[in-house]
Amino acid sequence: MTQSLQVAPLESPSETAEQWAPVFKALGDPVRLEITLLLAARPRTVKELQNALGHNQALVSHHLRMLRDQGVVTCNPRGRSNVYEIQIDPLACLAQCLTSMVNPTDPDCVCPPSAS
Incomplete structure (x- = not known):
């Protein structure tokens, strides 16, 4: 059963933390973070x-689930394939920002530049 996430600001930081904690827990696994x-x-x-990952289909499917x-x-x-994509826009931006921290010259990064 898929859990629906609200990306709009919630009324309190505790509500936001409560809602996002399971997502960050799921991303805490290196394979799932790499997939993201x-x-x-x-x-x-x-x-x-x-x-891309060098893992078998069963393991990749487990993490995707x-x-x-x-x-x-x-x-x-x-067709005969399943195509996976990011469902949460802010999470996609976060993933791109994390990638740009490792590779700041990445031309695909659409995040605003960090204030230094």
């Missing part, structure tokens, strides 16, 4: 994720 970073760049099939359950990604059937 890959999907922030563009939607991908399970096979594309397998090839956990990300779907938290509402982080969606799955759209396309």
Whole structure:
């Protein structure tokens, strides 16, 4: 069952923390975080994720299921494949910002530059 996340500001910081904590817990696994970073760049099939990660289909699908359950990604059937993409726009921006911290010259980063 997919949990729906509100991305609009909530009434209190505790409500926001309560809602986002399971998402960040799901992202606490390195494989799921890597999947999220890959999907922030563009939607991908399970096979594309397998090839990029070097893991078998069962493991990739397991992690995708956990990300779907938290509402982080969606799955759209396309032909004989399932295409996964980020469902939460702020999360996609966060993933791109994290990537730009590692690779600040990434031309795909759409996040505002950090104030230094």
